[in-house]
Amino acid sequence: MNWGTKIFIGLGVCMLCIVCTGIYMVVKNTDSLEEVDYYEKSLHYDEVYLGKQNLLRDDAGPAVRVIGDTLCIDFKEAHNQGYLKFKRPADDTMDTTLPFATTASGYRVAIASFQKGNWQMEISWESEGKTYISEHRLYF
Secondary structure: OOHHHHHHHHHHHHHHHHHHHHHHHHHOOOOOOOOOOHHHHHHOHHHHHHHHHHHHHHOOOOEEEEEOOEEEEEOOOOOEEEEEEEEOOOOHHHOEEEEEEEOOOEEEEEOOOOOOOEEEEEEEEEEOOEEEEEEEEEEO
16 A cells, blocks of 8 residues: 555545534534523523612522521511522523512422432512512532
8 A cells, every 4th residue: 555545545534533523513412501591581681680789789688598308598578579490500401490479588498309419599589679689509
């Protein structure tokens, strides 16, 4: 086998690897976007920013703790209404949104049905006409 044949075979193998890699990238859908509907969420970011600013300005951050199989959330004020959004970074099919309304300053959630591991929780609520948004990392 002469050097021309070796170059031709080497180029052929290289081109085959490039084609196989291209096919793999097209077939395997691995978009690394954290949010599927990030365009829609960006349109409402002013509301999110206002909620986070209200939280800082009013020092209204809730105390969040896990006691056994119960998630305890203690708000600064009573009469809160909103939702809890649980996000599982490892598996987005496990994401859950729970509505809540309280007349007292405390709220309890049973977390026995949740899979153990790392969770991100976003609390979005309204109290006395103001909206608040608080984010917490949980491991239970």
